[in-house]
Amino acid sequence: MGRETKSKAVGNQEILKALQAARQFLLQQASGLNSPGSNEVKQSPVQVPVSMAMMSPQMITPQQMQQILSPPQLQALLQQQQALMLQQQLGSKQLAFQQQLIQMQQLQQQHILNLQRQGLVPLQPTAAMQSLQQAMCPSDLQQLWKEVSGVPSAEDALKQAEGLDLSTNSSNSTSAFPKAASAHIPLHSLPNGQNHTPKRDRARLFEWISSFTKADSGDDHVPLYSKGSQPPSSHHEELSSSHPLYGHGECKWPGCEALCEDMGQFIKHLNNEHALDDRSTAQCRVQMQVVQQLEIQLAKESERLQAMMTHLHMRPSEPKPFNQPLNLASSGSLLKRDSEAYPEGLPHPPTSAATPITPLRQGPSVISSSSLHTHSHSHTHPVGPIRRRNSDKYCTPIASELAQNCEFYKNADVRPPFTYASLIRHAILESPDRQLTLNEIYNWFTRKFAYFRRNTATWKNAVRHNLSLHKCFVRVENVKGAVWTVDEVEYQKRRPPKMTGSPTLVKNMISGLGFGSLNASYQAALAESSLSLLNSSPLVTPPSAASLNMLHVGHDDVSSTVEQVNSNGSCSPTLSPQQYSHPVHVKEEPTEVEEDSRPVSLLAGVTHSLPLPSDERDLEEDLPTEELE
DNA sequence: CAACCTCTAAACAGGA
DNA sequence: ATCCTGTTTAGAGGTT
Numbered sequence: 001m002g003r004e005t006k007s008k009a010v011g012n013q014e015i016l017k018a019l020q021a022a023r024q025f026l027l028q029q030a031s032g033l034n035s036p037g038s039n040e041v042k043q044s045p046v047q048v049p050v051s052m053a054m055m056s057p058q059m060i061t062p063q064q065m066q067q068i069l070s071p072p073q074l075q076a077l078l079q080q081q082q083a084l085m086l087q088q089q090l091g092s093k094q095l096a097f098q099q100q101l102i103q104m105q106q107l108q109q110q111h112i113l114n115l116q117r118q119g120l121v122p123l124q125p126t127a128a129m130q131s132l133q134q135a136m137c138p139s140d141l142q143q144l145w146k147e148v149s150g151v152p153s154a155e156d157a158l159k160q161a162e163g164l165d166l167s168t169n170s171s172n173s174t175s176a177f178p179k180a181a182s183a184h185i186p187l188h189s190l191p192n193g194q195n196h197t198p199k200r201d202r203a204r205l206f207e208w209i210s211s212f213t214k215a216d217s218g219d220d221h222v223p224l225y226s227k228g229s230q231p232p233s234s235h236h237e238e239l240s241s242s243h244p245l246y247g248h249g250e251c252k253w254p255g256c257e258a259l260c261e262d263m264g265q266f267i268k269h270l271n272n273e274h275a276l277d278d279r280s281t282a283q284c285r286v287q288m289q290v291v292q293q294l295e296i297q298l299a300k301e302s303e304r305l306q307a308m309m310t311h312l313h314m315r316p317s318e319p320k321p322f323n324q325p326l327n328l329a330s331s332g333s334l335l336k337r338d339s340e341a342y343p344e345g346l347p348h349p350p351t352s353a354a355t356p357i358t359p360l361r362q363g364p365s366v367i368s369s370s371s372l373h374t375h376s377h378s379h380t381h382p383v384g385p386i387r388r389r390n391s392d393k394y395c396t397p398i399a400s401e402l403a404q405n406c407e408f409y410k411n412a413d414v415r416p417p418f419t420y421a422s423l424i425r426h427a428i429l430e431s432p433d434r435q436l437t438l439n440e441i442y443n444w445f446t447r448k449f450a451y452f453r454r455n456t457a458t459w460k461n462a463v464r465h466n467l468s469l470h471k472c473f474v475r476v477e478n479v480k481g482a483v484w485t486v487d488e489v490e491y492q493k494r495r496p497p498k499m500t501g502s503p504t505l506v507k508n509m510i511s512g513l514g515f516g517s518l519n520a521s522y523q524a525a526l527a528e529s530s531l532s533l534l535n536s537s538p539l540v541t542p543p544s545a546a547s548l549n550m551l552h553v554g555h556d557d558v559s560s561t562v563e564q565v566n567s568n569g570s571c572s573p574t575l576s577p578q579q580y581s582h583p584v585h586v587k588e589e590p591t592e593v594e595e596d597s598r599p600v601s602l603l604a605g606v607t608h609s610l611p612l613p614s615d616e617r618d619l620e621e622d623l624p625t626e627e628l629e
Numbered sequence: 630c631a632a633c634c635t636c637t638a639a640a641c642a643g644g645a
Numbered sequence: 646a647t648c649c650t651g652t653t654t655a656g657a658g659g660t661t
Contacts, residue, residue, distance in 0.1 A: 419635060438650060462636065468652050475651080482650085 245270065254283055304411070398422045402448070415451045420459075420466040421491075424473065428486045435476065435483040438464065 245251060246266045251258040253274050260266035274280050398418045402409065409416055416423065427444035428436050436444065442460060445452040452459050467473045467484055472491035475482050 421635085458637065461638070464651060465636085465638095465653090467650095 245274075254287065300408075304407070307411070398426050402426065406448070409449045409451070410447070411450055413450045413454075416449055420462050421470050421472070424463060424466055424484075425486045425491060428473075428484060435485045437481060437483050438467070441467075441484065 243263065243266065245253050246260065246263060249259055249261065250256075251260055251266060251269055251273075253270070256273065258269055258273065260269050274283075401417070408414070418426075423445065424441055427441050427448075428434055430444070431440070441463060442456075445459065445463065446456075467475070470490075472487050472493075474485045474487050474490075476485055
């Protein structure tokens with residue numbers, strides 16, 4: 001990997017420096033997000049470097065960027081930036097970093113959208129990409145990196161695609177880039193236009209790196225170089241004593257873990273194995289995603305805290321010290337509501353924010369499907385209901401989605417991307433007895449979704465309508481009334497056998513898997529960062545159920561989603577997945593006191609032995625069908 | 630383009 | 646009379 005000819009190695013020196021500096025900064029940022037203290041550095045008045053301004057994405061189109069970033073120019077720019085390193089301030093560095101980060105992602109998304117429009121990018125990969133972007137978490141990325149690092153073969157394709165190839169790199173090969181990008185941007189699946197994507201993408205990344213590097217020049221500060229032992233301006237070898245990428249005798253480069261006896265060896269390794277090639281580029285970009293995800297998460301949690309304190313009439317005595325430094329990207333664009341969150345004029349909530357707390361930054365996966373869309377539609381549809389069922393049908397298992405965005409949906413006035421039928425079914429299956437009265441279903445909706453705390457007439461009518469309309473919902477008479485249960489068989493039937501066995505199924509399965517795994521990892525990441533958004537019990541799944549369910553990632557989600565919501569509204573995983581497979585019994589006495597007081601005495605009214613909800617059939621798992629019986 | 634799905638809205642009926 | 650529950654119909658809009 002990354003073996004380069006000497007001449008080219010020389011040519012890459014500057015770029016390498018830039019990349020390393022960027023990498024360190026990224027790492028520092030990422031780690032800093034978890035440790036509030038690390039952000040103590042105050043922002044100095046922004047002073048964007050000239051070259052920085054020049055590179056400002058706002059001022060140039062992607063095409064221009066691509067042109068601007070031709071290899072020679074890039075190198076020149078990098079050199080210039082290196083020279084400027086000592087002059088820069090941290091404030092400008094961070095701001096520039098954030099700006100570039102945001103811009104990069106916007107550009108990427110735009111580009112992807114364009115590709116989609118042009119039909120160059122299949123939707124599935126895009127969905128995967130979205131989920132990656134939104135559910136990205138360190139552990140996910142680690143895996144991604146591992147994939148990336150394990151892909152030698154893709155390089156040829158990339159070489160061809162590399163019009164831009166920083167000529168210096170041509171020999172650096174082992175570009176696993178396409179693969180990494182595939183998770184991010186489905187390049188590999190591009191028919192013919194694939195050439196453009198890698199090029200631009202990488203160009204953007206380089207652009208970002210360079211701009212960052214430049215902005216980063218501020219060096220005296222610590223943040224970049226751990227423990228601030230070395231001024232960054234110094235040659236990267238110098239920072240070796242405490243290199244962020246080196247620890248415990250091994251390379252900390254994502255997915256690498258190569259053993260290096262000493263710093264010298266590590267530096268060599270770094271230069272050889274992690275030179276500025278496509279793979280490193282992709283990895284670097286992935287790291288960007290990590291950082292952004294953390295930022296988003298932090299922003300979200302901060303806002304929640306804010307809302308909590310507001311609710312409790314606590315004056316946010318100290319405005320979240322750890323949050324301050326972050327105000328860049330997240331606060332700038334995402335957190336701007338921090339101060340104006342509650343004022344009605346929220347741009348984001350799909351409708352007039354009926355609920356005070358409307359984290360406009362949605363959590364993980366929601367961002368993609370829900371918020372963005374609802375946002376866009378919100379202007380045209382006052383009520384907010386938009387047809388967005390695709391996710392329901394394909395890649396977004398309701399269980400998974402709900403599990404992961406439990407808190408989000410609870411607080412955000414965002415319409416969940418599921419059909420009423422799916423939601424109702426989920427509510428029923430989630431209940432201890434797998435049966436709910438209409439009122440309980442209502443309560444579940446309002447409890448779980450802020451969105452359903454308003455327009456009650458509308459959605460309640462819809463719920464009733466769905467209950468009556470769909471055969472999968474069975475009304476069971478009771479002594480005191482009626483409860484609704486789910487006829488799983490009917491529900492499955494209801495679903496068109498779309499992709500059974502077809503390639504599309506495979507695709508969906510894959511994307512589903514990707515999504516699931518990402519989400520799972522995302523949860524892990526949240527746990528890591530002490531941001532217990534969702535309390536999904538990490539698969540306390542019994543072997544029996546697991547045998548079937550665990551075949552599909554979606555089932556993991558089920559296990560984590562089968563959470564019982566307490567009356568206080570908190571999600572608590574009290575139900576094991578098995579409970580999904582309990583036969584449905586009809587309550588002898590419907591619970592008028594909804595949640596906690598659920599009668600134990602059951603009357604076997606209906607016995608749809610739901611083998612296992614295989615919860616999101618939405619996910620198109622065709623496998624369990626046999627086992628269902 | 631047609632068929633299908635989903636949502637919204639509304640009317641209506643029966644029971645509490 | 647009012648509200649809740651449940652059924653049914655119709656139309657719009659999206660998806661396949």
